[in-house]
Amino acid sequence: MSGTTTALKPPEDARAPVRHPDAPAPGELLDAHNHQCFGCGDQESGLLLRARAGEGVAVTAEFEVRPVHQGAPGLAHGGLLSAALDETLGALNWMQRVIAVTGRLETDFARPVPVGTVLHLQARVTAVHGRKIYCTATGRIDAHDGPVAVRADALFIEVRVDHFIQNGRAEEINAAIADPDQAKLARVCEVNQ
């Protein structure tokens, strides 16, 4: 049973989410927004999560649980499962072409997830109210219709790119700004160009 709090229930006057006309086509692989990202980047100890555009305002993703992701012996660490859900939910930014960050994330852990599992994640936006984006995600074991192991409800808050420029460590922000690939800073913040 989900323990969703009132903070994650959209208000009565929330609107339905709208897929951006230039959102990636269903099935299209989404590029890492930042190659140093623990979730979708290429760090060997990271999640190496790969997300794809879905239908509507939705995405799918896969995360292979490797020995480096262990908590209890032979089982995935719960915090990393939350991170996989969070990263998948973050990829929804591509579908609306907004910049939004996690304000609140509530995870239900329904089943243990053994090392070697490929977690099949699905996330979608359920409602939008001003800057608040309500969304939900599930992670299923070894198949897109496999047993649900984890699920989350979340509230993402839309922010401006200044959120990263003002708060990120100067070293990484300056490197992104100086990069000749001018689209890079926008990608770091998950804004599709």
Ligand SMILES: CCCCCCCC(=O)SCCNC(=O)CCNC(=O)[C@H](O)C(C)(C)COP(=O)(O)OP(=O)(O)OC[C@H]1O[C@@H](n2cnc3c(N)ncnc32)[C@H](O)[C@@H]1OP(=O)(O)O
């Ligand atoms: C680039 C994307 C990368 C994707 C990676 C995966 C996603 C991530 O992990 S992002 C990283 C983790 N998240 C963060 O670091 C965010 C840290 N938090 C913050 O910066 C701020 O608290 C932030 C931006 C969320 C909200 O601050 P601020 O912009 O001042 O908004 P604020 O005015 O307080 O709130 C706006 C609305 O959201 C609501 N709200 C804000 N935080 C929460 C919360 N935690 N729970 C419930 N509601 C909230 C407020 O009540 C308010 O509602 P209303 O409009 O009805 O009054």
